[in-house]
Amino acid sequence: MSTDQLYSHFHPDEHRFVDKAAEWVERAGQHQVKLTDFLDPRQAFILTTLVNRSQDVQVRFDGGHEQSERRRALIAPDYRALEEEDMGIVLISVTSLDDKLKDLDHSDYMGSILALGMKRDKIGDIHVSDHGCHFLVAAEVADYMRLNLQQVHRVHVQTEVLPLEKLNATGTKLEEIGLSVASMRLDGIVSDVYHLSRAKILTPIKAGRCKVNWKQEEDPSKPLKTGDVVSLQGFGRFKVLEVEGVTKKGRFRVKIGKYV
Structure with a gap:
């Protein structure tokens, strides 16, 4: 399928991502492995569509829990076993001694994270509760996030890294x-x-x-x-x-x- 034919299936604003995904798939066909940032469901659909066009390439998605919305993708040759591969996802817990945490919502945490200069692509799902927040990040930025996220909407907070199995997935409200x-x-x-x-x-x-x-x-x-x-x-x-x-x-x- 030519580039023009491929583009016809997607919105013009998606063409840049289509180009990147097509390059990942092509390199996987040449025995290279690519671990992406967190993708939204639309990006995951585009990538899956391109992978399905290649007989020699496979993809694994993982967002840190079964119902994750935002997920990292591992694109690799079809002979490689992907289930045991490290997907580079870290769980960070945000807590505080201040009872004002219960007044914070998803946008408050997201705003504070992005204010640190963090790209949205490095952040997975954010799970907010009355007691704080659990959010998933790419391993390569986890230390930076843990050390620098000290305040959320004027509430002073503490952070720590937890094992993924400790995730408190609050679900969609x-x-x-x-x-x-x-x-x-x-x-x-x-x-x-x-x-x-x-x-x-x-x-x-x-x-x-x-x-x-x-x-x-x-x-x-x-x-x-x-x-x-x-x-x-x-x-x-x-x-x-x-x-x-x-x-x-x-x-x-x-x-x-x-x-x-």
Whole structure:
């Protein structure tokens, strides 16, 4: 398949990642092994698609726990046993003597981590509880994170490295809301979820700041369906949990889960 044919399956903004993934696969076919940074589900899908085009290459994904969203990938020749390979994932625990930890959320921890100059690609899933946070990082930056993460949203914290089996996977927390919408269009549902006018929603969508299932989506009229995960830069993300039916007036009753 030519590069142009390959590109046709992906959004233009994904072409740079497609190029990198294609190079990883090509080198694996030449007996080289590549351990990636943490990939989001869309990137993992792209990589899997490219690996499946090669008979001599395999890939293993691991994010530190079975239900991980963000995962590192190990791409290697098909003769190599990957199950025992070190995936370079470290678990860091964040605690504090301050009871204000219970008021912190995912965005607080993420903001403090990124403020240290850390690239998002080096960070896996973040699990927040009332008692602190467990988050997964690439082994090559674990020491830096442990030594330098001393404050989260003005709360002084302590960090320590724990064995992966000690991970407290808190699961996804969703705030459920019910909507009645005229259609399943992306712009209409995003507008209602974030209480913004349709006009204010169109600008960020058309500017490429909205993703559906981790894929950039610039078409405001794209219809959403059950299971779709939507993120809007600066506002967070939500999941379409269920389309519950249609009212007598022809409006859709939709159950939405906002990530908290």
